[in-house]
Amino acid sequence: MxxxxxxxxxxxxxxxxxxxxxxxxxxxxxxxxxxxxxxxxxxxxxxxxxxxxxxxxxxxxxxxxxxxxxxxxxxxxxxxxxxxxxxxxxxxxxxxxxETRTPEQDQEQSERESLFIALNFAKDFFVKNLRTDEGKSIGLSYFRERGFSPQIIEKFDLGYALDGWGHMLKAAKSAGFSEEILLKAGLILQKEGDPSRIYDRFRGRVTFTIHNVSGKPIGFGARILTKDKNQPKYINSPETPIYHKSDVLYGIYQAKKAIRDQDNCYLVEGYTDVVSMHLSGIENVVASSGTSLTEGQIKLIKRFTNQVTVLYDGDPAGIKASIRGIDLLLEGGLNVKAVVFPDGEDPDSFSRKVGSQAFQDYLKENSRDFIGFKIGLYQDEFARDPIRKAEVIREIVQSIGKIPDPIVRSVYAKEASGLLQIEEEIIHTELNKSLIKSNKEHFQKAKEEAEAEQVLEGLVPTKTEISVDDTLRLQERETIRLLLNYGWQKLDHEELHLCEYLLSETEEIAFHTPIYQKILGIYRDSLAKGTIPKTDFFVSQQDAEVRQVTIDLITPRHEVSVHWEGRHQILINTESDDLAATAFKSILRLKRKLVYKMMDEAKQKIKAAEQEGSDLDKVLELQQIYFELKKVQLEIDRELGIVIG
The missing domain is CATH 3.90.580.10 (Zinc finger, CHC2-type domain)
Structure with a gap:
């Protein structure tokens, strides 16, 4: 319903x-x-x-x-x-x-919502299994051995998958779930070569529910408790329409408030690390679930804080293998610190070993910024090998170069200079090399965008790489932009609304871009009913493309600062100051682009006629059409004040 x-x-x-x-x-x-x-x-x-x-x-x-x-x-x-x-x-x-919805409409609920419901059922099923004899003796006893309290078990929806081929499948089908939805949710599997053989994905394992940011179950991690070498220690839900591992962090739902409050996010590797840290009173913690850190996961952290502290197990080889994650965090605009645990320890084992307060104290006392952390990691290596020291310096400089904030970059360059005992100027020189290369790429992109805008305004002639169709599309876009932003406003000293002027001037013009023609049609229909539509009318349209384009056109990227006039008494003219002139020029530019398109089509026809060997009269007729269009174009150019040699 x-x-x-x-x-x-x-x-x-x-x-x-x-x-x-x-x-x-x-x-x-x-x-x-x-x-x-x-x-x-x-x-x-x-x-x-x-x-x-x-x-x-x-x-x-x-x-x-x-x-x-x-x-x-x-x-x-x-x-x-x-x-x-x-x-x-x-x-x-x-x-x-x-109440008016039909059963057919109810059946058309989106696949995503059906998957959410199925996964929530699975979560409840696994949680209830902890109360069975098998669940108590295996799953619950494991959690108790780890020191997990009943409150923590409930908080994280920890559970147990019964050891058998079809416990989940049978229960879910009895509850009305189809095999198709259970397969798409990743809860069951089909045997290869025998599609009729269907069985549970999770069997004889404790389960860790993976939630999205709003707390909905979207997948599961499951740990085996026996020492079966033929079975992986952990298995996870597969990729589904609602679960993309690269965009998910375990524990984010339970941690998001604490991350905001503490303005810091602890990043660990595994499920039990997260749960154990909550037991120690540290709730601002998430896990990458054993995968390499991804851009999606970094963006998820950045939604709640700009500070991240990476917790590394006491394994030097493992730390060096995963160090690249720090550069990704820096590139994502996060401020990064790191904590390394003693040899052989991880957040789970160490927190249980030393207790809550000592664990919290350890994190505070051993947190180091990424520069000190990286240098300390390789200190022994480059103390014995000058060449290795040079390599480490380049690695440090590359990491600093990932930082988007120039002030923070400068601070870290100074710190690195002191710790590495190298002139700060050398570090800045290396930094500048990489930054110059990056800035060149950004400048080239900005230059191309600016040239496109100049072509749109008629300030420069159309370049060969920008097609006539492209410039026409841009001018159609500009006409619709004015219509959406100012259509209901009256032109200076007239009783005419801007929309009435634009629509009358474009009455016999068919826009070549379908979405702009569609918006124009919606506008005309609304006006015919006696209503001048405003932006909220188009933003609330059911057509997603209409909504998207409308928002694109009514949202300016740049604004003129109020200080220009208020503080410096500098008046800036805007397009809304004289809407009559703005609308007039926009229509002229649109017609100019249409004439250019017609001229281009005429040239193509002349070329085709000459190649086909058509009679001279036909060629002359086409040439006459072209020259008449050229006259119109020159007249419009004079009106716009455009002079092209």
Whole structure:
């Protein structure tokens, strides 16, 4: 059964984009909007914009955009109705079910929601198994040996998978789950070569439930307790539509509040490390679940803090093998520290060995920034070998170069200089080499974007690498942008709305870009019904592409600082100061691009006619069409003040 429209409308009225996004990323005000590093992709400087006035978000890096509901859908990986339920809970809105939905509509619930339900059932099943005789004697006794309290077992939804081929399958099918959903959820397997043979994936193992950020079970890790050399120690859920290992951190749901409160995230390797640290009173801890650290996992940490402390087992060879993770963390814009445990110890074993308070004290006393940590790791090697010292220096410099903040980079360069006993100038020289290379790449990209904008404005002639169709598409985009941003405003000293002028001038023009033609059609239909649509009308459209394009067009990337006028008395003209002139020039540029396209088509026809050996009259007729179009183009150029030699 679905959620009623009344509940959906209440949520839309009550939600605030700043509050919703602020639960996941720290926002900083700049101009009229708020900005943050995007939670959907890794970046060094903020390109994620939140508009309180328009109630939308937009990332200029990865193009993610939407309203508060879309943000929850994107960040939590849930469907529309799950997002509404989430926001209704946040704002204390009672959820009313839609009684008018048919059984057929109920069956069309998204696959993702079905998977969430199946995995939640599996979690409950494994937890209940701890109360069976087998579960008590094997699973529960193992947890008690590790010192796990009943509260911790409940907190992490720890459980036990019974030793047998079909316990889960039988229980799930009795509860109404289909084999198809159980297979997609990774709870059961099909025997290779015999699809009719289906059996449980997890058997005779203790289970660790993997939750997403909002606390929903999305997968499981399972540990065998016997010493069977033919079986792996751990097995995990496979990749599914709702579980992508590279984007998940074990314990993030239980840790997210503590990470925010402490402004630090401890990063460990395994499930039991996380649980043991909670027992020691340290809750701001997550695990990469035995996999190499990924960009997705780094972005997940960055949603809650910029500080991360990596905890390494007391195994020098293992530390050196996993040291690359520090560079990834630095590149992700995180401030990195590290703690190494005594030889042979890991967070789980060491916390049980020394006790809670001593464990917490150890972490505080032995936490070192990544420079001191890396240098200390290789100290013995380069003390005996000058060449090795040179290699270590380059590795340190490369790590420093990953840091996006120039001030932090400079501080670490100075520290590295003292610890490595090398001139700071040499470190800065090496740093500059890598930074110059990176800046060249960024400059080239920015230059290409600027040239495209100049072509759009008609400031420079179209270059051969930018096609006529591309420039026409850009000008169509500009026309729709003006329509969405200012359509309801009246032109200076006239009773005419901007939308009426633009629509009348484009009445006989068919836009070549389908999405812009679609938006134009929606606008005309609304105007025909006596309503001038505003931006929220298009942001709430069911068509996802219309919503996305609308947000792209109504969200400016740059704003003029209020200090130009308020503090420096410098007046900056904007396009809204004279909408009549802005609209007039936009229409002229659109027609100019259309004429260019028609001229290009005419040239192609002339060339084809000459190659086919057509009669002279046909060629002359086509040439006459071209010259007439050229006259129109020159007239428009004069109106726009464009002179091209």
């Amino acid at each position: 679905g959620i009623s429209k009344l509940t959906t409308d209440k949520v839309k009225e009550r939600v605030d984009i700043v509050e919703v996004v602020g639960d996941y990323v720290p926002l900083k005000k700049k101009g009229q909007n708020l900005w943050a590093c995007c939670p959907f992709h890794g970046e060094k400087s903020p390109s994620f914009s939140v508009s309180p006035s328009k109630q939308i978000y937009k990332c200029f890096g990865c193009s993610k955009a939407g309203d508060p509901i879309q943000f929850v859908m994107d960040i939590e990986g849930v469907g529309f109705q799950e997002a509404i339920r989430h926001l209704a809970g946040k704002y204390g809105i009672e959820v009313e079910e839609d």
